[in-house]
Amino acid sequence: MPSDDSSIHWVEEPDLGLSGRMCLPMFAQGLTTTLRHLRRAISGHPVTVSYPDEEPEIANPRIYRGVHRLNRDAEGRVKCVACFLCATACPAHCIDIVAAPSPWPDREKYPQSFTIDELRCIYCGMCEEACPVDAIELTSLYNLTGRNREEMHFDKEKLLSVHDATKDGEPCRTLRPADPGGDP
Amino acid sequence: MAIVVVDGVEVEIGDGERLNGVQAARRAGIEIPHYCWHPGLSVVASCRMCLVESGKRDPATGQVTLLPKLVPACQTPATDGTVFVTQSDTVRQARAMVEEDLLIRHPIDCPICDKAGECSLQDYHFRYGRAERRADLRPFTSRRRTLGDTVSLFVDRCVMCSRCVRFCREVAGTSELMVAHRGAHEEIDVFPGFPLANRLSGNVVDLCPVGALADRDFLYQQRVWFMRSHKHVCAGCSTGCSIRIDTNQDRIHRLKPRANAAVNQWWMCDEGRYAFKHVHDASRIVEPRARVGNRWEARDWPSILDALRGRLADAPSITVVLSPHQTVEEAYLLAALARRHDPSARIVVGETPMRGADESFPTGFTIRAEKCPNRRGVERIAEGWNEAAGGSESSDDFGWSAFLAELDRGARPGAVWIAGGGPDGAVDPETALRLRRTPLLIVQSLFHNPLCDQADFVLPATAFAEREGSYVNATDRLQSFAWALRPPIGVEPDGPLYWKLLDRSGLYRGPVVLKEIAERWESFAAARGSIPETGLDLGGAVRPQSTRRPAAPVSTT
Numbered sequence: 001m002p003s004d005d006s007s008i009h010w011v012e013e014p015d016l017g018l019s020g021r022m023c024l025p026m027f028a029q030g031l032t033t034t035l036r037h038l039r040r041a042i043s044g045h046p047v048t049v050s051y052p053d054e055e056p057e058i059a060n061p062r063i064y065r066g067v068h069r070l071n072r073d074a075e076g077r078v079k080c081v082a083c084f085l086c087a088t089a090c091p092a093h094c095i096d097i098v099a100a101p102s103p104w105p106d107r108e109k110y111p112q113s114f115t116i117d118e119l120r121c122i123y124c125g126m127c128e129e130a131c132p133v134d135a136i137e138l139t140s141l142y143n144l145t146g147r148n149r150e151e152m153h154f155d156k157e158k159l160l161s162v163h164d165a166t167k168d169g170e171p172c173r174t175l176r177p178a179d180p181g182g183d184p
Numbered sequence: 185m186a187i188v189v190v191d192g193v194e195v196e197i198g199d200g201e202r203l204n205g206v207q208a209a210r211r212a213g214i215e216i217p218h219y220c221w222h223p224g225l226s227v228v229a230s231c232r233m234c235l236v237e238s239g240k241r242d243p244a245t246g247q248v249t250l251l252p253k254l255v256p257a258c259q260t261p262a263t264d265g266t267v268f269v270t271q272s273d274t275v276r277q278a279r280a281m282v283e284e285d286l287l288i289r290h291p292i293d294c295p296i297c298d299k300a301g302e303c304s305l306q307d308y309h310f311r312y313g314r315a316e317r318r319a320d321l322r323p324f325t326s327r328r329r330t331l332g333d334t335v336s337l338f339v340d341r342c343v344m345c346s347r348c349v350r351f352c353r354e355v356a357g358t359s360e361l362m363v364a365h366r367g368a369h370e371e372i373d374v375f376p377g378f379p380l381a382n383r384l385s386g387n388v389v390d391l392c393p394v395g396a397l398a399d400r401d402f403l404y405q406q407r408v409w410f411m412r413s414h415k416h417v418c419a420g421c422s423t424g425c426s427i428r429i430d431t432n433q434d435r436i437h438r439l440k441p442r443a444n445a446a447v448n449q450w451w452m453c454d455e456g457r458y459a460f461k462h463v464h465d466a467s468r469i470v471e472p473r474a475r476v477g478n479r480w481e482a483r484d485w486p487s488i489l490d491a492l493r494g495r496l497a498d499a500p501s502i503t504v505v506l507s508p509h510q511t512v513e514e515a516y517l518l519a520a521l522a523r524r525h526d527p528s529a530r531i532v533v534g535e536t537p538m539r540g541a542d543e544s545f546p547t548g549f550t551i552r553a554e555k556c557p558n559r560r561g562v563e564r565i566a567e568g569w570n571e572a573a574g575g576s577e578s579s580d581d582f583g584w585s586a587f588l589a590e591l592d593r594g595a596r597p598g599a600v601w602i603a604g605g606g607p608d609g610a611v612d613p614e615t616a617l618r619l620r621r622t623p624l625l626i627v628q629s630l631f632h633n634p635l636c637d638q639a640d641f642v643l644p645a646t647a648f649a650e651r652e653g654s655y656v657n658a659t660d661r662l663q664s665f666a667w668a669l670r671p672p673i674g675v676e677p678d679g680p681l682y683w684k685l686l687d688r689s690g691l692y693r694g695p696v697v698l699k700e701i702a703e704r705w706e707s708f709a710a711a712r713g714s715i716p717e718t719g720l721d722l723g724g725a726v727r728p729q730s731t732r733r734p735a736a737p738v739s740t741t
Contacts, residue, residue: 005315007315007316081295081296082296082404083295083296083407084407084410085295088407088409088410099404099405100404101403101404106325108293108296108325108326108328109296109404132295133295
């Protein structure tokens with residue numbers, strides 16, 4: 001799209017003014033947060049949690065970036081269409097997909113295997129953002145453990161089982177309306 | 185000399201040239217988008233993507249008169265005084281409308297389409313299309329239909345440019361594909377019972393500007409943006425098509441032709457296109473082995489190199505059998521190695537694999553029966569070395585059969601080094617037995633063959649994509665290339681191996697060795713300058729194809 005396209009609306013940076021240039025509003029804003037936490041701590045509600053005796057509370061599971069899951073569609077099949085966009089977006093190169101023609105008549109392509117190296121992953125959430133069909137999502141599961149490296153290579157089955165385990169607490173975060181034409 | 189004006193830029197066109205508007209604009213550095221036009225096919229001007237404003241400049245007054253309507257640039261000859269305007273609002277609007285029309289019913293399945301990333305429809309949409317969609321249609325899936333053993337058709341992705349149909353009629357000459365139905369119901373199809381089955385069928389996939397035609401071998405193997413392209417030369421036959429090797433993580437995923445008017449035009453055959461499977465075959469020899477008594481011992485390279493140096497230095501006489509699969513440079517270094525230890529070493533050219541007969545297509549593209557890329561180059565090398573030693577210069581005297589005949593007459597060379605690299609096991613057990621009494625037999629091979637049973641050293645050979653150097657094709661055209669693929673662990677490619685055995689300093693590099701050869705012999709004199717991408721003609725006496733008896737067809741090991 002050329003930069004002189006009429007559909008682009010150009011916005012100028014607003015003038016900050018003297019206090020803005022001296023960073024005073026931001027300074028006050030930051031200090032307020034500190035003071036708020038200080039007040040909570042003094043009044044007997046400390047922010048620090050003594051994990052693992054105490055489980056931390058995740059404020060907003062919808063935006064937390066924990067273990068991945070692969071969502072299922074309405075028929076229980078893997079939603080992923082094996083487009084490799086997550087693997088392309090991944091800055092840590094931790095996603096490995098093998099694609100194949102799908103065994104279902106209404107779908108063209110599906111992931112024969114889908115593996116995420118959870119040790120290599122940096123939990124940036126780019127895969128989730130790149131996915132055109134909302135198949136890959138990050139859940140709020142944070143306490144990920146394994147006894148060896150192989151256990152931390154999550155394959156398709158395991159990622160689907162994460163979906164089964166978390167789908168009730170965290171429904172699929174799709175924001176787009178249901179597509180009349182079907183997938184992908 | 186004709187002068188054509190494209191967007192105010194004057195382009196000179198030679199007297200013998202017949203260019204159209206698209207080509208003339210390209211010369212001025214201006215792209216005119218097009219789907220249906222292809223330099224190797226007839227002009228139909230049906231896609232309307234290349235519509236431009238055109239007119240004439242009066243030679244006397246310099247006054248330009250434009251035609252009232254837009255014309256397709258692909259169908260407008262660039263004659264003297266022709267004016268093309270490619271950036272006006274009218275042209276821009278016409279392009280956007282063509283794009284919009286094509287996209288109304290085009291499935292939006294780019295995420296699962298193999299063409300995404302190298303698709304003209306995608307590229308042109310970003311460059312010339314409308315920013316937003318006006319039609320409220322959301323087609324998402326495309327019907328898939330198998331056209332033949334190599335090609336599948338995604339019916340709804342097609343933009344009806346008819347390149348594939350014209351290719352089958354004009355280049356392959358087999359006319360399997362047709363346009364069925366008319367208007368909005370148009371579809372590419374084959375007649376029932378007559379699938380797309382010619383020896384050039386894979387080219388329709390390269391020609392397809394969108395993702396409608398898919399290579400069944402490559403389908404869903406890789407996204408195109410993960411792959412790196414390497415310019416190379418096909419090793420399937422002695423035509424030596426210019427190709428591109430697309431690799432990712434040390435694996436070849438597909439071969440594609442490069443345009444080279446002097447060799448393969450824009451095409452390559454299916455045989456060559458899929459002739460890379462052996463490179464990744466699990467049964468490849470990937471470690472050097474030495475015979476100790478009656479058993480094999482796998483050795484590491486440093487100790488093998490030492491052993492080879494010692495045994496070659498002790499050998500009373502040496503014969504090397506160059507392989508027609510080797511590059512010119514590798515053959516030269518191997519012969520140099522032999523001559524270093526034995527100044528009268530015999531240089532022999534190995535057996536040329538022959539299969540079937542040459543097949544020519546209407547436009548001149550030829551698939552040759554000689555299933556090796558470099559017989560002529562290796563023969564030139566052998567000729568050069570034999571001349572240097574005052575030996576015979578006739579290829580019949582340093583051929584493989586002449587060598588075998590000598591063995592039968594009782595000749596006993598002290599050491600024989602047989603190079604390899606072809607996908608076929610070219611030596612039958614009987615022939616191998618004739619070399620049984622050789623005191624030192626060194627065999628290089630991709631796969632285990634009967635010769636290895638007789639050998640004292642078995643060294644892994646190099647596959648074509650791992651080589652660096654030059655091939656000389658059947659028309660004496662030399663094409664240089666660099667390696668496209670790292671060899672499997674344990675394989676030392678021919679070039680670096682010989683380089684080390686010769687105790688040369690630094691690393692093996694094809695161009696350096698080629699320069700040395702060109703300086704040394706007149707037969708390579710043409711290669712003294714730089715080698716263009718499309719190769720250069722070595723010239724010289726053109727010898728007949730090969731008068732030797734064609735070998736029986738050999739099975740792929």
